[in-house]
Each structure stands twice: as C-alpha cells, then as structure tokens.
Amino acid sequence: MSEPVIPGRTGGLITLGAADALWADLTAGSAVPTASAAFTRSPARAQAGYVLLGGCVVATVKAGGGRWSVPETEVRRAAAELNAVEMDPQDLVRIGPFRDGSKQEHSEGTSLRWRRRIARELQEPDEPERAARGEDGRPYHLAGIDWRRMLVEKTRDRTVRTWWLPRAVVRLLDVAEHTETRWLRAARTRQASTTVTEPPTHHRQPRAADDRQTTSPDCLTTPLRPYNEELKGHLYSVLSRKPGTSRKVAGWICAVCRTAPAAVLDHCHEHGYVRAPVCHSCNTQERPDHLYSNDIRVAHHYTRLFHTHTADWLRHWHRCPGCRARTTLPLPHLAAWTAHIACRSLRPTHRDPGSSRGRKPCGALRVSWTGSHHAPGSCQFTVAVDLCPSGEHRVLAHVPYREAAERFRTWLAETAPDVAAEAGPDRLDGLPTRFRPVIADTNGEGLALF
Numbered sequence: 001m002s003e004p005v006i007p008g009r010t011g012g013l014i015t016l017g018a019a020d021a022l023w024a025d026l027t028a029g030s031a032v033p034t035a036s037a038a039f040t041r042s043p044a045r046a047q048a049g050y051v052l053l054g055g056c057v058v059a060t061v062k063a064g065g066g067r068w069s070v071p072e073t074e075v076r077r078a079a080a081e082l083n084a085v086e087m088d089p090q091d092l093v094r095i096g097p098f099r100d101g102s103k104q105e106h107s108e109g110t111s112l113r114w115r116r117r118i119a120r121e122l123q124e125p126d127e128p129e130r131a132a133r134g135e136d137g138r139p140y141h142l143a144g145i146d147w148r149r150m151l152v153e154k155t156r157d158r159t160v161r162t163w164w165l166p167r168a169v170v171r172l173l174d175v176a177e178h179t180e181t182r183w184l185r186a187a188r189t190r191q192a193s194t195t196v197t198e199p200p201t202h203h204r205q206p207r208a209a210d211d212r213q214t215t216s217p218d219c220l221t222t223p224l225r226p227y228n229e230e231l232k233g234h235l236y237s238v239l240s241r242k243p244g245t246s247r248k249v250a251g252w253i254c255a256v257c258r259t260a261p262a263a264v265l266d267h268c269h270e271h272g273y274v275r276a277p278v279c280h281s282c283n284t285q286e287r288p289d290h291l292y293s294n295d296i297r298v299a300h301h302y303t304r305l306f307h308t309h310t311a312d313w314l315r316h317w318h319r320c321p322g323c324r325a326r327t328t329l330p331l332p333h334l335a336a337w338t339a340h341i342a343c344r345s346l347r348p349t350h351r352d353p354g355s356s357r358g359r360k361p362c363g364a365l366r367v368s369w370t371g372s373h374h375a376p377g378s379c380q381f382t383v384a385v386d387l388c389p390s391g392e393h394r395v396l397a398h399v400p401y402r403e404a405a406e407r408f409r410t411w412l413a414e415t416a417p418d419v420a421a422e423a424g425p426d427r428l429d430g431l432p433t434r435f436r437p438v439i440a441d442t443n444g445e446g447l448a449l450f
Contacts, residue, residue: 013061013069016040022072023053023144026079031087032169033149035141039070043117043142046070050183052112052143053078054085055175057183082144085168090300092152092164093284097123112177114142118151122163143176145169167301171260171281178250178261227255227262231274233321236267239274254279256286256316270330270373271322278316286313288332296332297386298339298365306340311416318419327409327423331373331401338404339367339383341411346396347385369401376401 014022016039027034032054038044044051046060046068056078063069096119141147152164231239239245245265252262255276262277266286278286285304288296305313317333318324328334349359363385371379379401384394413420 012071012073013063014072014075015067015069016046016060019070019072019075022075023079026076027082027144030079030083030085032082032085032172033146034082034144035146038141038144041141043112049187050180052176052180054082054143054145055172055179056081057179078144082172085172087166087168089150089166091167091304093167093170093281094162094164095170096163112143112173112180114147114173114177117142118147118163142173145172147173167281167285170284171257171279174263174280175260178263181250224253224261225251226258227252227276229276229319231265231276232319234274235272236265236274237272239265249277252277254282256282256312266316268317268320268323268330271320273320273322275316275319286316288336294370295366295368296336298336298367302336302340306337311419314412314416314419318423324423325425326405327412327420328405329408331369331379334401334404334408335367335369335381337408337411338381338399339365342399342404342407343383343397346383371401373401376405 019039020037023034023038024036035041038053039046039051048060050057050059051070052058053075056074058070058074058078061069061071095115147165147169150165150169153161154164155161249262249265254260254262256278260279260281263280264278264283266275266278266283267273268275285301317329320330323329329337347365348362350362351359365383366386367381367383369379369381373379381397381399381401381404383396383399385396409420412423
C-alpha cells in the first residue's frame with residue numbers, strides 16, 4: 001500500500017496548513033470533537049516552538065524558506081492518542097463559574113489555562129482583549145479540541161447558570177495544561193544551560209544554508225512518579241502552608257486513576273489528614289454534587305464511586321487514618337452511600353419506553369442530614385426524591401447516623417474485604433484521640449475537597 005501524498009511535505013516535515021488538514025482527517029472519527037485549524041488559528045503557538053494537541057506537545061520547526069513546519073509523525077502520534085480517548089457525554093464535570101475562581105488558576109509557566117479561557121469566553125463577551133485577536137476574536141479551540149461542541153450549560157432557580165464538560169475532556173485538558181507547563185519549564189532550563197555553556201559567538205561554526213532551525217526544547221522531562229503513600233499521616237493544614245508543596249504534587253501521577261498528572265492534595269475535612277495527590281477530574285468526581293451545608297444531590301457519578309470502581313475509591317477514602325480507624329466515610333460520603341446503596345430498594349421507578357428494561361429511577365435523589373458526626377446519637381439522614389413526574393415520593397427514609405455507619409461496615413466487608421481488613425481501631429496504632437481542626441477551604445464556592 002502506497003503512502004498518501006501530503007501537500008507541503010519535505011523530509012518528514014509538513015507545513016502548518018497541511019498539518020491542519022492531516023489533524024482534521026485523522027481525528028474525524030474521534031469521540032472528542034476536534035478543531036480543523038489546530039495549528040494556524042489562535043490560541044495555537046507554532047511560533048513559540050510547539051503546538052498542543054490533546055495531551056501531546058508537537059514541536060514546530062522553521063524549515064527552508066522560513067516556513068514553520070511540524071514533524072508528520074508527531075501529528076499522527078497525537079491523533080492516535082486522542083482517538084484512543086473514550087468519552088461518556090453523560091458523565092459531566094462542573095467547570096464553573098465558581099466564586100473567586102481566579103484563585104484556582106495555576107498560571108505559573110503555562111499558557112493554556114483552559115478554565116480561565118472558557119470563563120473569559122462565557123462571562124466577558126465584550127472584553128477589549130477579544131477584539132484585538134481579530135475576526136470574531138474568539139479562540140476556536142483548546143489544545144486542538146473544539147470544546148464549544150461539548151459544553152453543557154445548566155441553570156438553577158432560573159438565575160444561576162453553570163457550565164459543564166464531559167469528564168474525559170476535563171481530564172484531557174488538565175493533562176494538556178500539565179504537559180505544557182513541563183515543556184516550558186524544560187525549555188527555560190535548556191535555555192539557561194545553553195547560555196552558560198555555549199562558547200563565544202566568534203568560535204561558533206557557521207550554520208549551513210540548508211540547516212533547519214528549531215526553537216523546541218527536547219521533550220525529555222522527568223516522568224511522573226507513582227504515589228507510594230509518601231504523605232501518609234500528614235495533616236493538610238501543615239502541608240498546604242509549606243513552600244514547594246504544589247510543585248511536589250505536580251510531580252506525582254494521580255493516585256486514583258493513575259493516568260493523569262496530579263494537581264491537588266485531596267484531604268478529609270472531618271479529620272484533617274491528607275489522602276493523596278489527585279488530578280482535577282478525580283477530585284471533582286469524588287466531591288459530592290451540589291453540596292450545601294447539610295444537603296447533597298446524589299448524581300450519576302456515584303455509580304462509578306460505589307459500583308464500577310468501588311475498591312479503588314474506598315481504599316482512597318480510607319487513606320485518612322480517622323476514617324479508616326472508625327471504618328466509615330466522611331459525613332457527606334456516608335450520606336450519599338446511604339441514599340444510593342442502603343435505600344436503593346426504596347426508590348420508585350417510572351415507565352420509560354426508551355429503556356430496554358422499560359423503567360427508570362424516579363426523579364433526582366437527594367439526601368440531607370441534621371446534626372454532625374461529632375454527635376452521632378442525634379445525627380440523622382433524610383433520603384428524598386426531587387422532581388418526581390407525579391409529584392409524589394418526596395421522602396423515602398429517615399436513617400440514623402449510627403445505623404447508616406453500621407450498614408456501611410457490613411457492606412464494606414462484603415464488597416471490598418481487603419479494604420475492610422485494614423480498617424478498625426485495632427489496625428491503627430498511635431491515632432490521635434483529638435484531631436486538629438481543619439483549615440477553612442478558600443478555593444471557592446462549592447469546591448471543598450472531601
């Protein structure tokens with residue numbers, strides 16, 4: 001089989017226009033929608049020595065005639081990696097807006113900052129900077145991904161709007177941002193080393209006329225290391241104040257999915273202990289939906305937490321010595337488990353012609369509680385159904401905290417015996433009798449880590 005001829009191809013390099021066409025052609029069947037002008041339209045950074053495509057950095061080269069080009073093999077590699085991404089359009093992650101959202105941005109050494117870009121696009125349509133970009137002034141893509149085709153906007157109380165993207169896309173953009181940060185850091189290190197070690201100009205050999213000039217650093221950065229419980233038993237209130245903690249976290253791979261770079265330290269708000277470094281996607285998935293002071297919505301992603309990937313998540317939650325010693329979960333998680341698992345048989349169903357089984361669960365599941373885990377004797381969960389088509393089934397059950405905790409211990413022993421075997425007060429020596437208070441979460445409304 002002969003290789004297709006690509007316009008503008010010379011010696012393994014193709015022009016940016018040809019790379020645009022190749023990228024669009026190779027990713028036409030991808031589950032993640034991509035842009036057709038990934039190399040030539042903002043915010044692509046070909047003149048900076050690289051272009052982000054999904055989670056990959058593709059180096060750009062200034063070839064003969066001063067034209068910017070890219071290695072064809074790198075475009076194909078990036079397309080193959082993107083095509084391998086599986087996306088569930090129903091598994092959504094809220095990406096904003098959040099109060100004080102600017103505090104969450106990690107702008108050091110990165111140009112993607114995709115959350116900030118999306119917020120800017122959706123919140124500030126008349127921004128002067130937008131007009132300066134030309135045409136309609138709007139970035140068409142992020143890392144070659146056409147995010148607008150996947151964005152879901154929801155409203156609450158007909159006034160508050162929120163934005164959501166599929167979890168696979170959020171994870172992919174987080175990887176892209178992390179990859180770009182490492183690339184730029186390596187470029188600065190390489191440039192500093194070259195400045196120190198290069199001989200004076202008059203000793204340099206002249207460059208041949210047909211030599212290609214590349215501004216891209218080598219992509220030989222230190223690989224992400226797996227998390228091996230290095231932070232076991234540490235308090236978040238202490239680590240969060242130590243200089244260099246963020247850089248250290250960025251060197252690990254996510255302790256839950258083990259595929260994306262870690263970005264934050266997940267910790268238990270009840271006991272104050274660090275669990276592990278995790279990526280933004282896993283951190284969002286682990287956080288209870290629509291959490292208020294004592295009320296959460298039990299959404300679709302709990303199927304993953306309590307069914308398909310149960311052992312992984314239970315092991316992660318029990319990285320907190322307090323939860324592990326008491327063989328329980330933090331209050332919001334135990335509430336969600338009680339509604340989703342312990343009260344599953346109580347939830348009514350309605351006829352659904354579009355389902356193979358003919359029925360679907362009624363409305364939206366919600367659980368609230370009175371009291372706190374500090375006074376388990378008076379704490380009680382109330383499991384209810386909202387948005388029922390018939391207007392019925394408002395309250396399904398009232399479950400005392402102690403009963404819910406006992407049910408959870410029984411279920412844990414049956415579902416994840418290895419995790420249960422490591423739990424209990426006799427399994428943990430030196431557990432403090434009084435836990436230090438947890439510092440207030442300042443990352444923005446609704447972003448508390450549990």
